[in-house]
Structures are given as C-alpha cells and as structure tokens.
Amino acid sequence: MNTQPDSLTPELIARFAAIVGEKHAVTAPEDIAPHVMEQRGLFGGTTSLVLRPANTDEVSKIMRLATETKTAIVPQGGNTGLVGGQMPDKSDRQVVLSLSRLNRIREIDLASNTATVEAGVVLQVLQEAAAAEGRLFPLALASQGSCQIGGNLSSNAGGVGALAYGTARDLCLGVEVVLPTGEIFDDLRKLKKDNTGYDLKDLFVGGEGTLGVITAAVVKLLPMPKGRELAWGAVPSTAAALKLFQKANELAGPSLTMFELMERRPLDFVLQHIPGTTNPLTEESPWHVLMEVSSGRSAQDARELMATVLSEAYEEELLADATIAQSESQRAKLLHLREAMSEAQKMEGGSIKHDISVPVVAVPEFIERAGEAVQQVVPGARVVCFGHMGDGNLHYNVSQPVGADAVEYLRHYGAMNEAIYAIVKDLGGSFSAEHGIGTLKRDLLVATQPAIATDLMRRIKAAFDPAGIMNPGKVI
Amino acid sequence: MNTQPDSLTPELIARFAAIVGEKHAVTAPEDIAPHVMEQRGLFGGTTSLVLRPANTDEVSKIMRLATETKTAIVPQGGNTGLVGGQMPDKSDRQVVLSLSRLNRIREIDLASNTATVEAGVVLQVLQEAAAAEGRLFPLALASQGSCQIGGNLSSNAGGVGALAYGTARDLCLGVEVVLPTGEIFDDLRKLKKDNTGYDLKDLFVGGEGTLGVITAAVVKLLPMPKGRELAWGAVPSTAAALKLFQKANELAGPSLTMFELMERRPLDFVLQHIPGTTNPLTEESPWHVLMEVSSGRSAQDARELMATVLSEAYEEELLADATIAQSESQRAKLLHLREAMSEAQKMEGGSIKHDISVPVVAVPEFIERAGEAVQQVVPGARVVCFGHMGDGNLHYNVSQPVGADAVEYLRHYGAMNEAIYAIVKDLGGSFSAEHGIGTLKRDLLVATQPAIATDLMRRIKAAFDPAGIMNPGKVI
Numbered sequence: 001m002n003t004q005p006d007s008l009t010p011e012l013i014a015r016f017a018a019i020v021g022e023k024h025a026v027t028a029p030e031d032i033a034p035h036v037m038e039q040r041g042l043f044g045g046t047t048s049l050v051l052r053p054a055n056t057d058e059v060s061k062i063m064r065l066a067t068e069t070k071t072a073i074v075p076q077g078g079n080t081g082l083v084g085g086q087m088p089d090k091s092d093r094q095v096v097l098s099l100s101r102l103n104r105i106r107e108i109d110l111a112s113n114t115a116t117v118e119a120g121v122v123l124q125v126l127q128e129a130a131a132a133e134g135r136l137f138p139l140a141l142a143s144q145g146s147c148q149i150g151g152n153l154s155s156n157a158g159g160v161g162a163l164a165y166g167t168a169r170d171l172c173l174g175v176e177v178v179l180p181t182g183e184i185f186d187d188l189r190k191l192k193k194d195n196t197g198y199d200l201k202d203l204f205v206g207g208e209g210t211l212g213v214i215t216a217a218v219v220k221l222l223p224m225p226k227g228r229e230l231a232w233g234a235v236p237s238t239a240a241a242l243k244l245f246q247k248a249n250e251l252a253g254p255s256l257t258m259f260e261l262m263e264r265r266p267l268d269f270v271l272q273h274i275p276g277t278t279n280p281l282t283e284e285s286p287w288h289v290l291m292e293v294s295s296g297r298s299a300q301d302a303r304e305l306m307a308t309v310l311s312e313a314y315e316e317e318l319l320a321d322a323t324i325a326q327s328e329s330q331r332a333k334l335l336h337l338r339e340a341m342s343e344a345q346k347m348e349g350g351s352i353k354h355d356i357s358v359p360v361v362a363v364p365e366f367i368e369r370a371g372e373a374v375q376q377v378v379p380g381a382r383v384v385c386f387g388h389m390g391d392g393n394l395h396y397n398v399s400q401p402v403g404a405d406a407v408e409y410l411r412h413y414g415a416m417n418e419a420i421y422a423i424v425k426d427l428g429g430s431f432s433a434e435h436g437i438g439t440l441k442r443d444l445l446v447a448t449q450p451a452i453a454t455d456l457m458r459r460i461k462a463a464f465d466p467a468g469i470m471n472p473g474k475v476i
Numbered sequence: 477m478n479t480q481p482d483s484l485t486p487e488l489i490a491r492f493a494a495i496v497g498e499k500h501a502v503t504a505p506e507d508i509a510p511h512v513m514e515q516r517g518l519f520g521g522t523t524s525l526v527l528r529p530a531n532t533d534e535v536s537k538i539m540r541l542a543t544e545t546k547t548a549i550v551p552q553g554g555n556t557g558l559v560g561g562q563m564p565d566k567s568d569r570q571v572v573l574s575l576s577r578l579n580r581i582r583e584i585d586l587a588s589n590t591a592t593v594e595a596g597v598v599l600q601v602l603q604e605a606a607a608a609e610g611r612l613f614p615l616a617l618a619s620q621g622s623c624q625i626g627g628n629l630s631s632n633a634g635g636v637g638a639l640a641y642g643t644a645r646d647l648c649l650g651v652e653v654v655l656p657t658g659e660i661f662d663d664l665r666k667l668k669k670d671n672t673g674y675d676l677k678d679l680f681v682g683g684e685g686t687l688g689v690i691t692a693a694v695v696k697l698l699p700m701p702k703g704r705e706l707a708w709g710a711v712p713s714t715a716a717a718l719k720l721f722q723k724a725n726e727l728a729g730p731s732l733t734m735f736e737l738m739e740r741r742p743l744d745f746v747l748q749h750i751p752g753t754t755n756p757l758t759e760e761s762p763w764h765v766l767m768e769v770s771s772g773r774s775a776q777d778a779r780e781l782m783a784t785v786l787s788e789a790y791e792e793e794l795l796a797d798a799t800i801a802q803s804e805s806q807r808a809k810l811l812h813l814r815e816a817m818s819e820a821q822k823m824e825g826g827s828i829k830h831d832i833s834v835p836v837v838a839v840p841e842f843i844e845r846a847g848e849a850v851q852q853v854v855p856g857a858r859v860v861c862f863g864h865m866g867d868g869n870l871h872y873n874v875s876q877p878v879g880a881d882a883v884e885y886l887r888h889y890g891a892m893n894e895a896i897y898a899i900v901k902d903l904g905g906s907f908s909a910e911h912g913i914g915t916l917k918r919d920l921l922v923a924t925q926p927a928i929a930t931d932l933m934r935r936i937k938a939a940f941d942p943a944g945i946m947n948p949g950k951v952i
Contacts, residue, residue: 111722111837156671167669170646183928190835192867193643194906195632197913197921197951198687198933199678206675223726246587250699253772254730296729359666361587391668430670437673445673452659457674459939464932475673 007092008048012069016051016095019061024101026050035076035096038087040346043439045088047074050096056176056184056215062097063213064182072469073097073180075209077119077151080143082355083438085155085208085474094472099150102215105129113221114173114190119150119214126219135221138165138257142339150214156206158434160338163390164257164294165222167434169205176216177204180470188218203460208436209471211464225294227302230258231310232334233322234285238364241289244318245360245390248291248309255305258292259390260338261363266386269344270337277337280323289389290338341386341395348399350406351384352416356424357433360392366427367394373419374398378412393433396420421448437475445476483568484524488545492527492571495537500577502526511552511572514563516822519915521564523550526572532652532660532691538573539689540658548945549573549656551685553595553627556619558831559914561631561684561950570948575626578691581605589697590649590666595626595690602695611697614641614733618815626690632682634910636814639866640733640770641698643910645681652692653680656946664694679936684912685947687940701770703778706734707786708810709798710761714840717765720794721836721866724767724785731781734768735866736814737839742860745820746813753813756799765865766814817862817871824875826882827860828892832900833909836868842903843870849895850874854888869909872896897924913951921952 017025026032027049037044053059066073072094076086088094102118105126109115110133117126123144130137138161141147147157153175157168165171174189187201204212235241241261248256264286270277281288293309295302306324313319325331345351358366367385374381380401387394398416400409421431425448437445446454457476464470493501502508503525513520529535542549548570552562564570578594581602585591586609593602599620606613614637617623623633629651633644641647650665663677680688711717717737724732740762746753757764769785771778782800789795801807821827834842843861850857856877863870874892876885897907901924913921922930933952940946 109835109837112835114835158669162669169675179928185928185932186926187929189906190904191833191906191909192836193634193638193833193864193869193909195634195682195908195910195912196906196917196925197929198936199645199675199682200929200932202675202678206671211674223729251773253699297727357667357669359585359588359590360668361585388669393669428666430665430667430672432671433667433669434671436671441672449672450662452655452661453663453673453676456661456676456940460674460936463935463939 008095012071013049015065016049016062019065020051020053020058024052024054026052035079035098036088038084039080043084043087045094046090046092047088047094047096048092050098052098052101054101056102056178059097059178059213059215060182060184063178063180066095066469067181067467070467070469071095072472074471075099075154075213077148078122078143078146080147081151081155081438082435083440085436085438085471086151087439089473097213099148099215106216108133108221109190110135112190114218115221116188116216116218117149118216119148121149123147123149123152130221131224134224136224137219137221139168139171142342149217153205153214153217154207154209155436158388158391158393160258160260160388162388163259164254169202171220172201172205172217173220174218175201175204175214177212177214179212180465180467185212188216190218208438208475210461210475211470223296225296225302227295227299228292229302229306230290230292230325230331230334231306231322232280233289233291234281234283234320235287235289235318236285236320238287238367240318241287241389242361242364243316244289244313247312247316247318251309251312252293252305255293255295256390257294258290260290260387261389262288262290262338262341262386263383265382266341266345266384267337269348269384270340273344273347274340277340280334280337281321283321285320290334338386345384345397345399348382349404350400350409352398352410352413354396354417354420354431355433355435356396356420356429356431357391357393358424358427358429360390362427362429363389363392363394366423366429369423370396370420373423374416377416377419378409439474442475484571488547489525491541492525492538495541496527496529496534500528500530502528511555511574512564514560515556519560519563522566522568523564523570523572524568526574528574528577530577532578532654535573535654535689535691536658536660539654539656542571542945543657543943546943546945547571548948550947551575551626551630551689553624554598554619554622556623557627557631557914558911559916561912561914561947562627563915565949573689575624575691582692584609584697585666586611588666590694591697592664592692592694593625594692595624597625599623599625599628606697607700610700612700613695613697615644615647618818625693629681629690629693630683630685631912634864634867634869636734636736636864638864639735640730645678647696648677648681648693649696650694651677651680651690653688653690655688656941656943661688664692666694684914684951686937686951687946699772701772701778703771703775704768705778705782706766706768706801706807706810707782707798708756709765709767710757710759710796711763711765711794712761712796714763714843716794717763717865718837718840719792720765720789723788723792723794727785727788728769728781731769731771732866733770734766736766736863737865738764738766738814738817738862739859741858742817742821742862743813745824745860746816749820749823750816753816756810756813757797759797761796766810814862821860821873821875824858825880826876826885828874828886828889830872830893830896830907831909831911832872832896832905832907833867833869834900834903834905836866838903838905839865839868839870842899842905845899846872846896849899850892853892853895854885856880915950918951
C-alpha cells in the first residue's frame with residue numbers, strides 16, 4: 001500500500017483545494033495546528049492540507065481524487081478522540097478531511113422520533129435541538145460541547161447514557177457514507193426493522209473512518225422524560241456498589257438511566273484542582289456512585305422511584321449517605337464533579353490510562369486485583385478509577401506516585417498496560433470498551449485478539465478500501 | 477464458484493459421515509425429507525446427506541472437509557425460515573448441516589443476566605429455562621416451539637417482543653462461529669461495551685449462514701416483569717391505531733412491550749378456521765390492536781398503567797372497545813388469535829405475502845395506498861394485513877379472490893410484489909423487515925438496493941467465503 005506520493009505536492013494540494021474552494025483548503029500552519037494536535041497533546045501529526053468540504057458531494061469529489069492520486073485521507077470531527085484515530089501521521093503525506101462544515105440538522109421528524117444530521121453537527125447542538133422539540137437525544141459525553149456526531153458514530157461512543165439508551169451504534173438507524181472511491185452509499189433509513197442483507201451500517205459505525213467517511217446519519221430520538229432524579233451516594237465498598245446497582249436495576253429497570261462509580265481519589269483531585277467544586281457529602285467514603293432515574297410518567301414518579309431505591313439501599317446498608325439534586329443547578333454540579341475527573345487528574349502528573357470493560361458482576365474483583373497489580377508494577381502509583389459501572393466500563397487510570405518524575409513513570413506504560421490487560425482478559429473483558437482502537441491500541445488489538453478476528457478485520461478493510469487510502473494505520 | 481463436485485459421491489458422504497458417526501449422517505430419504513421441505517411447502521430441495529454434528533468441534537471438521545472438497549454446506553436450524561434460507565437447492569450437491577444436536581444451554585449467568593446457548597437450542601426451551609430462573613428472554617415468535625436460536629440469530633428474527641426489547645441482533649452480545657475453512661471464531665463475550673475493532677458479530681447475525689455457521693451465542697436476559705397486562709382493542713381506523721400507539725408510547729415508554737395491529741379479515745379467518753377460537757369483543761370493528769404493558773415494579777403498577785392508557789384512549793375516541801386478559805389462559809387465547817393468523821390464512825387459497833416495514837408514522841398511508849394498488853392488480857383480491865405496528869412492520873398478505881383459481885391467482889405474484897414494493901420504497905421502507913432474504917428475495921435485493929450496497933455485500937461474501945461453499949445462492 002506504499003504507493004502514496006512522497007509528499008503533498010503543490011499541484012496535488014491545488015487540485016484538492018479546487019474542490020472545496022481556496023478558503024476552505026487550509027494550508028497556513030497556524031490554521032492547521034488545531035487539527036494536528038489532539039487536545040491532551042498525546043497524539044500529534046503533520047500535514048500541509050486540511051480540507052473543509054461543505055457537503056457530501058464535495059466529500060465524494062475529494063475521495064475520488066484521493067483514489068486517483070493514492071492520497072491518504074484522515075477524516076476528522078471535533079478532534080476529541082482519545083486513541084489518535086483522527087490524527088494524520090507525521091509523514092506529511094496524509095490529508096485531513098474535516099467534517100465540521102457538514103453541520104446541518106437536515107430534519108427532525110417528530111412523528112418518527114428521528115433526526116437526520118450531518119457528520120459535523122456538534123453533539124450538544126443536536127441535544128439542544130432535540131430538547132427544543134421535547135425530545136431526548138441521550139448520547140452524553142464530557143466532550144459534548146465540541147465532539148461531532150460523525151466522530152461519535154465512527155468511534156461508537158458510549159458515555160453516561162449508554163446504560164439505558166445504548167451506545168452510538170444503538171442510537172443510529174441509518175448512515176450516509178462516502179466510500180474511498182467517492183461513491184456515496186445512501187442508507188439514511190428510519191426503519192427499526194430491516195433485514196435486507198448484511199449489516200453494512202455497523203461496519204461504518206465503529207469503523208473509525210477506515211472503511212469510509214460517514215457524512216450523515218439518522219439517529220433515534222426519545223420522548224423527553226417527565227422527571228429525572230440524580231443522586232450522589234457514598235458506598236462503603238465496590239461490592240456494595242454492585243449490589244446497589246443490581247437493586248436499582250431490579251427496582252427501576254429501564255428507568256435507571258445512569259449508574260457511575262467513582263473512587264475517592266478522583267473526587268479529591270476534582271475538589272482540589274477544579275475551582276468552584278464542593279463535596280456534596282460531609283462524610284468521607286472510599287467510593288461514590290452517581291445514579292439517575294428517569295420517568296416518562298411524571299416528575300413525581302421519578303421522585304418516588306428514587307426514594308424507593310435509596311430507602312431499600314439504606315436498609316440493606318449498601319449506602320452510607322446520599323444527596324439528591326434539588327435543582328437544575330445542583331444537578332449540573334453533581335454531573336460536573338464526575339465529568340471533571342479526567343481534567344483534574346492531569347494536574348497530578350503522568351497518568352497511565354485504561355478504558356476497560358468486564359462483565360458488571362466482575363467489577364469488584366477487577367478493581368481488587370488491578371489495585372494489587374498496580375503496586376507491583378510501580379509501588380506508590382495512585383489508582384484513579386471511575387466510570388460507567390452499569391456497563392462494566394471503567395476508566396482505570398493510574399497517576400504517578402506523589403513527587404515522582406513523570407517521564408520516568410511513563411516508562412512503565414507498557415508494563416502497567418500488560419498487568420491490567422491480563423486481568424481484563426482473565427475476566428472475559430475488553431481493553432477498549434468505548435474509546436476505540438485508533439493508533440494507540442492497534443498493536444494491542446493484533447497482539448491480543450484471536451488471529452482469526454484480526455484476519456477477518458483485515459479482509460474487510462481490504463474489501464472496502466483496496467487502495468489503503470482511508471485513514472491508514474488506524475484500527476487494523 | 478462452480479467447482480463443486482457433480483454430486484455427493486458415496487466416498488464423499490462416507491468421509492463426512494465419519495466425522496459425526498453413521499447414526500448422525502442421515503441418508504435415508506424418509507429421514508432426509510423433513511430437512512428438504514419447508515413447513516408451508518413453498519421451498520424444497522434435494523440432498524443425499526444431512527449431517528447432525530454433536531458439537532462445535534464436529535462442525536469445524538465438517539467445514540474443513542467441505543473446504544477441501546469444495547462441498548456446499550447449508551446450515552439448518554428448526555427449518556422454520558420463511559425465505560428459503562435453510563433449504564438446499566435441487567442439485568443434490570449441497571449437504572444440509574443440522575445444528576439440532578448442539579442443544580445445550582451452556583450457562584445461565586444470573587449475575588450478568590446472560591445465557592450462553594448453542595445454536596440448536598429451541599427458542600421456547602430457552603424462554604422456559606430463563607423463566608425458571610426468574611428471567612425473561614424476550615424474543616417471541618409464532619414458531620418458538622420449534623425454531624432454534626442459531627436460526628433466530630442468522631435471520632435476525634423480530635417478532636412481537638422487538639418493540640421494547642429489540643430484534644435477535646439487539647439481544648445478542650457475542651457469538652461462536654465456525655468459518656467456511658473450519659476455523660472457530662470464539663467471540664462469546666458478555667460485554668455491553670466493546671470497541672475492539674470492526675463489528676464482526678453483526679455480520680454473522682443476519683448473515684443467514686452465508687458467512688459462517690453460528691454454533692453458539694451469548695444472549696441477554698432481562699428481569700422477569702412483575703406485572704404484565706395484555707389488552708385486545710377495537711380501533712376505528714389505522715389513523716386511530718397510530719395515535720393510540722403514540723399515546724401508549726408516551727405514557728408507558730419502555731413499558732409498552734407489544735403493539736400489534738390486525739385487520740378484521742385475518743381475525744375472521746381465525747374465528748372461521750381455527751377450532752376453539754372466539755371473538756374477544758362483541759362489536760364489529762375494521763381494525764384491532766393487541767397491546768401489552770409490562771412493569772418491573774409490580775402487578776398493580778402494570779394494571780394502573782394499562783388502565784391509564786385505555787382511559788386516555790377512550791377519551792380521545794381512539795378505542796371503540798377493549799378487553800384485558802384476566803388470567804394466563806385468557807392471555808394465551810388473545811395471543812393465539814394473533815399468532816394463528818398465518819395458519820388460518822392458508823385455508824383461503826393462494827396468498828401473496830409481503831414482510832414490509834415503513835416508518836411507523838407512514839403505516840396508515842401505506843395501508844391505504846397498498847389497498848388501492850392490490851385492487852388494480854387483482855380486483856377482488858383480499859388484503860390480510862397484520863403485524864408489528866410499533867416497529868412499522870406489517871405482514872401485508874393478499875389472499876386470492878373468493879372462488880378464484882389459486883394457480884391462476886399466483887401468476888400475479890410478481891405484479892403484486894412490484895405494486896406493493898413501489899409504495900414501500902416511496903415511503904422509505906424495506907421489503908424485508910424481519911424474515912430476511914434467503915432465495916426468495918435475492919433477486920429483489922439485487923434489483924432494488926443501491927448497486928453500491930450489493931457490491932459491498934458481495935465483497936464481504938468473497939472476503940469471508942472465497943470458495944463460495946457457505947450456503948451458496950442465499951442473500952447475495
């Protein structure tokens with residue numbers, strides 16, 4: 001596949017620029033900069049060209065030219081991905097394709113409860129547009145103010161709403177995709193049931209832009225809940241948290257719309273580093289949960305349901321203390337405590353991160369075993385564990401020991417990963433629950449997945465992108 | 477791909493038989509017969525060999541030998557498929573691979589709410605095993621007493637439970653698949669979130685046995701509802717039925733677990749032809765609905781929820797009359813009225829069937845336009861419409877005019893299909909909502925889907941099954 005040109009020549013740049021117009025062919029280094037460095041500074045690349053097409057037709061023309069000239073194309077949304085999937089490599093032979101200008105909500109269909117949106121629509125914009133029509137678009141991510149639907153779908157994003165509403169894949173009914181050749185696959189269906197052949201949609205969703213460019217999608221909307229109650233609770237142990245989750249699930253079923261687990265340490269980091277935050281509870285506790293119930297019936301019903309869950313939890317000593325948000329502003333504050341954990345952790349030096357999932361029931365065992373393993377790899381390293389317990393998905397991050405040298409600490413990245421992933425594997429889990437593979441975990445995918453799985457993935461890649469121009473070097 | 481042997485030679489049969497043992501290599505015509513004719517007599521084939529392996533390892537050996545000898549293999553579950561996907565062709569060059577003996581429930585994991593089941597487990601057996609542990613396996617089909625999980629997954633079956641719980645695809649977390657080469661792809665995960673590369677599972681699910689043989693799967697179980705209420709109601713029109721669905725959905729949300737729409741005629745056919753059935757309502761009505769709400773909270777809660785839905789529906793004149801099942805036996809009777817509709821229709825002569833879906837909101841328009849189209853194709857033909865309205869999925873069948881000649885009537889099959897599918901297409905619908913493609917709709921798939929879609933499907937088929945031995949002639 002090494003048939004790309006040696007670099008992006010002025011002639012080639014001019015041909016691409018002619019498709020989108022000079023104004024939207026970004027070549028000035030200062031304008032390119034935000035597209036070639038990922039927000040945390042972990043993944044950077046080099047390119048002389050960022051294309052900002054206006055519509056699907058221009059994307060199609062870009063891909064046609066890319067095929068003709070064997071130019072590698074790297075699709076990019078809000079540049080919030082955490083595994084490098086949206087970054088060009090350092091060769092200056094890859095063109096970044098920004099979908100940001102494909103930002104129209106083409107339709108909100110209230111009768112069908114669907115929205116047809118372009119790839120560049122910012123997640124929060126869609127949430128707000130849906131809310132204005134009395135509908136809920138339940139995908140919710142810390143990055144929702146800047147991440148885009150195309151990226152959400154390409155990475156099959158999860159987030160706090162996945163517990164009740166599913167991941168991005170579950171929320172997507174149909175896609176519009178530009179293939180590497182420039183052909184447009186228009187599959188913008190609003191159908192809940194459609195068994196006309198192989199499930200192509202779900203290859204593009206989660207395909208991280210390696211099989212085609214998602215340019216638009218039909219997503220599900222839901223009725224806006226009539227009541228939502230959010231509680232922050234202190235639990236004595238991970239075992240109690242699991243029992244509380246099972247209890248809440250039993251009592252609330254599909255009305256249990258969030259169940260997050262957080263260690264004491266990330267909360268302390270937030271309280272310490274993020275201005276304006278306060279501890280919602282007075283007592284110290286090793287673990288906390290953030291739990292939401294939603295009711296389609298009434299606000300009163302949601303209140304009663306939460307009250308039942310909490311009172312049964314107290315009775316069985318699963319909860320030590322809890323507080324319920326009494327206003328939208330209190331709600332926002334509780335959510336912010338959880339969402340700010342990644343940000344707060346940055347201030348504590350080097351961090352080795354893991355986005356893992358295990359069967360929900362194995363969460364306590366994972367946390368216990370991983371905690372021991374961490375100390376064996378780097379004594380004094382500080383576990384910073386929080387995540388979507390209801391999905392068995394934890395962000396199991398490990399900060400450097402206090403006062404350690406970050407560079408020295410990060411030399412243990414491989415050994416730490418290895419120790420954690422061995423436990424994950426033993427428990428039947430996944431080393432990439434919701435962030436995807438990108439470049440970060442590509443070698444890991446190949447090294448740890450059954451050979452037959454990666455072989456099938458390679459065959460799919462070759463079948464869809466025989467020239468190897470579609471986000472090369474990512475996933476497989 | 478025409479490299480298969482001319483026929484199944486005695487030597488080849490002996491080699492296959494050696495894998496499963498003589499007893500499970502079926503060669504007697506009377507024993508083969510049930511495997512080569514589909515239950516309604518619409519699809520028949522010819523083979524000299526039906527293999528009944530005991531386990532995944534034997535399936536693997538069969539596929540390895542099939543690859544070596546370029547022998548086509550047709551996987552078969554309960555032989556209840558409606559599009560011919562499980563039938564060998566008439567060449568006597570294809571071996572039927574019955575999964576019936578892979579019938580172990582390997583595990584029911586109450587903590588994770590999953591079941592790991594082999595392909596040959598009969599759906600109802602799994603339902604009952606789950607119920608014995610206080611769990612619901614919500615896939616529900618008229619054929620559940622004989623259809624098998626492997627077939628359910630391969631065809632991505634839908635049924636009455638799909639409204640709230642999704643199709644077979646949505647209920648499946650992981651699969652074990654034997655590939656055409658005999659390699660075993662063990663992907664029996666219990667994870668809700670796993671973004672490790674392309675979504676391979678969803679190619680096998682819905683792949684109709686053309687990409688590999690599903691030998692086992694991990695499926696989701698749900699808490700058994702504490703209360704379920706089933707109501708049969710008379711609605712004055714399809715527009716009222718749509719409004720009733722929207723109202724019920726608004727009030728009950730995920731607790732609305734069934735919403736079926738039925739024309740008067742299929743009910744009359746049932747009352748006339750199926751012994752022991754009675755009309756649950758006294759008044760005549762052009763349309764009926766069968767509606768269920770389930771509550772995870774209590775039986776009382778389900779009763780109140782159903783009462784609210786019905787009272788609001790009466791108030792807005794969406795319902796003319798309704799009755800609620802007061803016992804398990806009454807419940808079974810109401811369900812039987814719906815499930816017997818296909819069976820009853822057989823007694824009315826030739827039938828031209830359509831398994832279509834449209835956006836839910838377009839159901840009334842579809843029914844109106846299709847009704848007119850039918851009369852233009854065959855004046856006097858009798859529409860027999862029933863189905864899963866909540867999913868926009870209708871079984872839009874058309875019986876011959878009273879007294880017409882069935883053979884003569886069925887000559888209009890193509891013209892009738894064409895007229896109906898044109899309306900479906902115009903409304904953004906699907907000509908195969910839940911039954912799949914098989915052989916019945918293969919040409920239709922190619923003729924009506926975008927060329928790029930069928931091209932991508934062909935590429936996937938070639939990538940997974942380069943020798944073309946895996947259920948050839950089906951889907952694509």
